[in-house]
Amino acid sequence: MTEAVGSVEGQVRGDRQPVEETDDWIQDAGNRGDQKTPPELGKLSLLLLSHDTASGEESCARRSFDGGCVAVGDGNGVVFFLLEGLSMSTVVAAPVASIVAAPGGSFLLEDRAPAEVFTPEDLSAEQRQIAQTAARFAKEKIDPAMKQIEAKEPGVMRGLLTEAAELGFTAVDVPEEYGGLGLDKTTSALVADFISVNASFSTAFGAHVGIGTLPIVWYGTEAQKQRYLPKLASMEMVGAYALSEATSGSDAMNIRTRAVLSADGAEYVLNGEKMWISNAGFADLFTVFAKIDGEKFSAFLVERGTAGFSIGKEEHKLGIRGSSTCALVFSDCRIPVENLLGEAGKGHHIAFNILNIGRFKLGAACLGGARQALELGIRYAQERTAFGKKIAEFGLIQRKIALSATELYVTESMAYRTAGMMDAALAGLPAEMAHAPREIQKRIEEYAVECSILKVFGSEMLDLVADELVQTMGGYGYVEDYPAERLYRDARINRIFEGTNEINRLIITGWLMKRAATGQLPLMAAIKRLMEEILEPPPFDPEESADAFAREAGILASLRKVFLLAAGTAYQRYLQALQDEQEVMADLADCIMAIFGLESALVRARKLLLAGAASSSAKVAAAMTSAYAARALAVVERAAKRVLAAASEGDALGVQMAVLRRFARVAPTNEIALQRQIARHFLEQGRYRI
Numbered sequence: 001m002t003e004a005v006g007s008v009e010g011q012v013r014g015d016r017q018p019v020e021e022t023d024d025w026i027q028d029a030g031n032r033g034d035q036k037t038p039p040e041l042g043k044l045s046l047l048l049l050s051h052d053t054a055s056g057e058e059s060c061a062r063r064s065f066d067g068g069c070v071a072v073g074d075g076n077g078v079v080f081f082l083l084e085g086l087s088m089s090t091v092v093a094a095p096v097a098s099i100v101a102a103p104g105g106s107f108l109l110e111d112r113a114p115a116e117v118f119t120p121e122d123l124s125a126e127q128r129q130i131a132q133t134a135a136r137f138a139k140e141k142i143d144p145a146m147k148q149i150e151a152k153e154p155g156v157m158r159g160l161l162t163e164a165a166e167l168g169f170t171a172v173d174v175p176e177e178y179g180g181l182g183l184d185k186t187t188s189a190l191v192a193d194f195i196s197v198n199a200s201f202s203t204a205f206g207a208h209v210g211i212g213t214l215p216i217v218w219y220g221t222e223a224q225k226q227r228y229l230p231k232l233a234s235m236e237m238v239g240a241y242a243l244s245e246a247t248s249g250s251d252a253m254n255i256r257t258r259a260v261l262s263a264d265g266a267e268y269v270l271n272g273e274k275m276w277i278s279n280a281g282f283a284d285l286f287t288v289f290a291k292i293d294g295e296k297f298s299a300f301l302v303e304r305g306t307a308g309f310s311i312g313k314e315e316h317k318l319g320i321r322g323s324s325t326c327a328l329v330f331s332d333c334r335i336p337v338e339n340l341l342g343e344a345g346k347g348h349h350i351a352f353n354i355l356n357i358g359r360f361k362l363g364a365a366c367l368g369g370a371r372q373a374l375e376l377g378i379r380y381a382q383e384r385t386a387f388g389k390k391i392a393e394f395g396l397i398q399r400k401i402a403l404s405a406t407e408l409y410v411t412e413s414m415a416y417r418t419a420g421m422m423d424a425a426l427a428g429l430p431a432e433m434a435h436a437p438r439e440i441q442k443r444i445e446e447y448a449v450e451c452s453i454l455k456v457f458g459s460e461m462l463d464l465v466a467d468e469l470v471q472t473m474g475g476y477g478y479v480e481d482y483p484a485e486r487l488y489r490d491a492r493i494n495r496i497f498e499g500t501n502e503i504n505r506l507i508i509t510g511w512l513m514k515r516a517a518t519g520q521l522p523l524m525a526a527i528k529r530l531m532e533e534i535l536e537p538p539p540f541d542p543e544e545s546a547d548a549f550a551r552e553a554g555i556l557a558s559l560r561k562v563f564l565l566a567a568g569t570a571y572q573r574y575l576q577a578l579q580d581e582q583e584v585m586a587d588l589a590d591c592i593m594a595i596f597g598l599e600s601a602l603v604r605a606r607k608l609l610l611a612g613a614a615s616s617s618a619k620v621a622a623a624m625t626s627a628y629a630a631r632a633l634a635v636v637e638r639a640a641k642r643v644l645a646a647a648s649e650g651d652a653l654g655v656q657m658a659v660l661r662r663f664a665r666v667a668p669t670n671e672i673a674l675q676r677q678i679a680r681h682f683l684e685q686g687r688y689r690i
């Protein structure tokens, strides 16, 4: 074993650096305060101040637990956290006032000013503290238990989930009146992001807090909420979500599990089987989808231990081996009628709406995994010697670091932007509707496309970063003794569950086309304007611009035009049958994702520039935005060419290709120089820190 690998092994096996040195932009980006070093986990206690917005009265409570602190809401209005020894202000802060709840998908048509878009730099001090606590929990509790998690040692996963609950992490999305914290979606994303250092844990955690708990938050009756939510928030009960079956995964509406009302009308009798259910091995409460009389798609709450309900053996999986995945069997399983969730025959609303937030959180969790993989790669490259040099000095290793960091930066920018839009939309609810689940869900559904983008882009970004880590580590990347091998295997599931990436690509384009057809998104008007522009003579080359991002803004404008050209041509050719042209739909989805990615990266780079042009953060964000602009242009040009060639022919195709070339005509940027600059930044930092 070489000297370099020896020290990587040390890091992997527990010679961890102090937490303060390994924390991320959560530590000090944006509104950086004079924060003291956070106390060790286990010594934390939490003071909770509630402030009644009507009376102005404040009250204070402290909850301390072995091994951590807990967060509790009391439903009185604004809630304050105070980690002892740290500064205090509101956690449930109103979103930054200038953030705009832009209509879902509007990024395709309009630019946003930096002040209108939420970026990680806008996080409040308290949101940072929660993220730091999550990161510390991941390092101090999850990291050391990696082997036991992977071996599925009995009690380990459940124990860690309980510890996470004691810190309040499982209560984030549960309203205060049911024992939760009712925090904003940004905080929810931060927890999913920074707790994610082990994908098995993240899967169990995500299945519980997302698809396992949210169906009851959004669709439960008052009695169901009272009965289950406090226990789910505190982890007294673990949740699971059972939709998939052996014969229907993507084709979820085709499930065969049946529910029949008993003769006395008091119970539903369930029969059927579910497949691949996360947390099944130890979950206590299952949201189970079945068709009443084989027709009405509905959801039911089934408790573990109910007669006629049994759980199959654990699946042996390619990755996330520490997570529990089992089949469920219902054999004349009788459950009280009160356990019908939502309306009979409307279960598909529950199934699909819950997945929006599931996809959003999956994207956030991919950030944590990718940050970890990138940082391992950076450290390894700085230690490993070949040909008498550290491999970090090689251009091709630097390219891997730059590419990984850039994709991570773009995903991060999209994820927190989406969180900010959701929070702004929810903050805009009138007071009497502030807790109305259907209204909340409707406002989140507005961002269904952004959620699917995060799922697809995030999972593919994580795959890329994990793959580059394996390659950077060479042979050591391929063997089980080092974490690259597990990270690589673990990453793969994200492209399959929460709707496969194929299905999500179809959703992205299909949803936007539907919005365009119903006039909710003025896409058709934009296509018409573009067609008029095409008929006009090309403009003279624009004068030099004072905009530091003129080039990237120009590329963004071009990407939008190329997309409109391709989408307009495809729509004209196929009309309603466009949805059956899957390859065209997927190519358009790739254009849409690239546009959202570039605009999100650009607006964040602008914000960092405004905060301080000379800062290394502003410089590296600018470089990554430029690098991504080049990549996005290549992706969109290629995808649009395929769409045009499929949807058009002859002279018309010739004209369209000429127009495409005109829009995509951009002098090449020196990507190699940019990549070297980006890699240098992260190698100097020794980690992913903007």
Ligand SMILES: Cc1cc2nc3c(=O)[nH]c(=O)nc-3n(C[C@H](O)[C@H](O)[C@H](O)COP(=O)(O)OP(=O)(O)OC[C@H]3O[C@@H](n4cnc5c(N)ncnc54)[C@H](O)[C@@H]3O)c2cc1C
Pocket (backbone or CB within 6 Å): 207, 241, 242, 243, 244, 245, 246, 247, 248, 249, 250, 251, 275, 276, 277, 278, 279, 317, 320, 325, 493, 496, 497, 498, 499, 500, 501, 502, 503, 582
């Ligand atoms: C580890 C793990 C955990 C899971 N956890 C849960 C859980 O907690 N709850 C739950 O309900 N489910 C869970 N699942 C199931 C998961 O959601 C499904 O596996 C997934 O939805 C895909 O369904 P499928 O496996 O039946 O594949 P299929 O739907 O058969 O798809 C096979 C392939 O065909 C493609 N395909 C299918 N339909 C189309 C189409 N219309 N157009 C184009 N391509 C298509 C797919 O993209 C895929 O590439 C889990 C799965 C795994 C492996």
